[in-house]
Amino acid sequence: MHLPAEAVSAAVLLEVVRISGLPDRRGAPYPGRVGAHWAGNEAAGALALIESLPGGERHRCGFSPGWSVRAYADALDTALFEAAFCFSCHEVRMQGTAVPPALDTQFFDADAPQAHALLALFRTAAP
Template sequence: MIENLPGSVRHRCGFSPGWSVRAYEDSLDLVLFEAAFCFRCHEVRLHGTAVPPALGTQFFDADTPPAHALLALFRAAAP
């Protein structure tokens, strides 16, 4: 689902991510990647051992159906 988010341009809000996804290796000791999403500035920041530096900051269109679906999943998973 994340891979299919449409691209976007940078917006300004100061990057205040409200949601993230984290993946671990089998031992759960090493974080392979974390993707932190800010739906206000349409930015996702990725870091971890599986993330090439060139992919560390990306932008997505938060006003599209795929982004709305992802946000709905995040909200449904929140306690």
């Protein structure tokens, strides 16, 4: 999977969100409860794991994401990007100031070991 390289380099904090619905408008954050904050090596490891997700094919489910990560720079004001993961349709939707249009929708292999590891990390962060 491809993440915006400059945003990954600038990210100092990841916020893990258990999504409870879809945003009410395009570009709004996905609603839900924050379950964890990852910084330092933990954030870097999670970003590396996300980047290691192998590509996959679209599956039809209507996009019902369960988890998202929001990446923040030092200022911690506005998210550099948010990536919402749907493990049913194998789709990731990204949004934010650092996300070029070519990266906003991607597909991953949800059966890959990396996807299982990522889902396990998300579950340990559940609020």
